[in-house]
Amino acid sequence: MSLDDELRRVFDDERLSVPVRPGSEWALVAAARRRKYRTGALAVTGGVLAVLTVVGGAVGLVAHEPDPAPGPAGPPPVVVSSTPPGEPAPQRPQSPRTRPAPPVQDHEPQRVVPDREPPRTTPEPTRELPSILREPGSPLTGGVEPTDPGGAPSTSPEHPMSGPATSKPAAGAPRR
Amino acid sequence: MASTEDDFAEFVRAALPGLLRYGHALTGNPHDAADLVQAVLEKVGVRWTKISADCSDPSAYVRKAMVNTHVSRWRRSRRETLLAEFPDVPAAEGRDRLEAEPVWTALRALPPRQRAVVVLRYYEGLSELEIAETLGISCGTVKSQSSKALTTLRRQLGPQLDGGEG
Numbered sequence: 521m522s523l524d525d526e527l528r529r530v531f532d533d534e535r536l537s538v539p540v541r542p543g544s545e546w547a548l549v550a551a552a553r554r555r556k557y558r559t560g561a562l563a564v565t566g567g568v569l570a571v572l573t574v575v576g577g578a579v580g581l582v583a584h585e586p587d588p589a590p591g592p593a594g595p596p597p598v599v600v601s602s603t604p605p606g607e608p609a610p611q612r613p614q615s616p617r618t619r620p621a622p623p624v625q626d627h628e629p630q631r632v633v634p635d636r637e638p639p640r641t642t643p644e645p646t647r648e649l650p651s652i653l654r655e656p657g658s659p660l661t662g663g664v665e666p667t668d669p670g671g672a673p674s675t676s677p678e679h680p681m682s683g684p685a686t687s688k689p690a691a692g693a694p695r696r
Numbered sequence: 697m698a699s700t701e702d703d704f705a706e707f708v709r710a711a712l713p714g715l716l717r718y719g720h721a722l723t724g725n726p727h728d729a730a731d732l733v734q735a736v737l738e739k740v741g742v743r744w745t746k747i748s749a750d751c752s753d754p755s756a757y758v759r760k761a762m763v764n765t766h767v768s769r770w771r772r773s774r775r776e777t778l779l780a781e782f783p784d785v786p787a788a789e790g791r792d793r794l795e796a797e798p799v800w801t802a803l804r805a806l807p808p809r810q811r812a813v814v815v816l817r818y819y820e821g822l823s824e825l826e827i828a829e830t831l832g833i834s835c836g837t838v839k840s841q842s843s844k845a846l847t848t849l850r851r852q853l854g855p856q857l858d859g860g861e862g
Contacts, residue, residue: 521857536721536794537713545705548708548737549701549708552744556741
């Protein structure tokens, strides 16, 4: 007998059959139903977890996002320059520089220059400059210098016209 | 829903004996056959609406799934750690009624894929091309697997076969 015949004989053997328990089809139907519910529940749970993860991540990113920088040097000068020339800046009433700055930009350079000049003259009172300034009899020299010991960083002495453009010239002044 | 389950139950009732027999030939013992048939039919039952609508012969689909599941299960289980001693005392196991058959014993010793090729060829009567489609392998692989299986069987059965050479 050949191997092919032997194999066919074995596979046709009645003993290869497995007895089937009655009602096993309903057991399989119930098992499939449980598996279906389990798969559905798993999918729903996974979806909810994924959505929660995405939402939580987004909220976390927004919460940890740094606040905008407190003092960018650019915006404040623009705001103050829009104020009417006659009014003193209400934000900084203590700074005397804001008062003369805006109005005299084009019309009264002579009046502004004396106010701005004390910084230029402050480091040189020991030299002969005070005497030169006092000779014409200008009353500004004596009064302004001591009032601004800090060197009045708000105005650039070499560019007196650039000072009025911004109410806070100290920030961008190239003086130092 | 209920009609779908009734339909599936009817299919199982009609196909279960043949599937168990096929599983027995495939796995080599009736217990693994029952496990294999149950695992596959559970999966099929979940998608029964689609399968019954798409497949002209759901039974062929199930048999194909059984072959692939059996080979995949063997791939997983062969990496299991084998113990020298059983952790539990095994229950008294009934003898396989085909154990006295030398061909059956030699067939059980084959690797699962080779045995699947033999079963599909001699039990299902499929051609090499159909076996290749069922197992998802090339036709050359089917030929080589079949040749190796038959060579092994001939070597083990040697003197009991008369005209088995060739």
